[in-house]
Amino acid sequence: MDFEDLIGNTLRIGVIISTVFIILGSVMLFVVGHSNGYTLSQISSPKTVVNTSEFPPIQVAKGVEELQPIDLIFLGLMLLIAIQVVRVVLGIAQFASERNKLYTIITAIVFFNLMFAIFILPLLIGK
Numbered sequence: 001m002d003f004e005d006l007i008g009n010t011l012r013i014g015v016i017i018s019t020v021f022i023i024l025g026s027v028m029l030f031v032v033g034h035s036n037g038y039t040l041s042q043i044s045s046p047k048t049v050v051n052t053s054e055f056p057p058i059q060v061a062k063g064v065e066e067l068q069p070i071d072l073i074f075l076g077l078m079l080l081i082a083i084q085v086v087r088v089v090l091g092i093a094q095f096a097s098e099r100n101k102l103y104t105i106i107t108a109i110v111f112f113n114l115m116f117a118i119f120i121l122p123l124l125i126g127k
Contacts, residue, residue, distance in 0.1 A: 015083065022076035025071070029070065
């Protein structure tokens with residue numbers, strides 16, 4: 001299997017799994033009518049009181065164990081983002097295996113930017 005197939009399959013499978021979690025969480029939210037102490041009307045309002053910063057990954061993992069609809073939706077969204085990060089990592093490996101220094105460096109910079117935006121910026125903005 002070459003990198004093209006690996007990247008394509010990773011993206012396909014990741015998007016399917018992510019979509020399953022988002023749809024499952026959405027259906028459960030409409031059936032149950034509440035999640036994590038929020039009612040459906042609070043969640044779906046344009047002026048929602050739900051703040052995504054209140055749902056760190058550890059909280060999402062606990063909520064998924066309890067089958068909380070919002071946490072299932074957030075897990076799907078986090079997987080969707082993670083799949084893109086994996087795609088960039090596979091791109092670095094692909095370009096490095098092809099000995100394409102320019103694109104390896106460019107893709108490594110993209111990876112650094114993603115990691116900075118995901119892990120560092122929230123800490124800087126939160127202060």
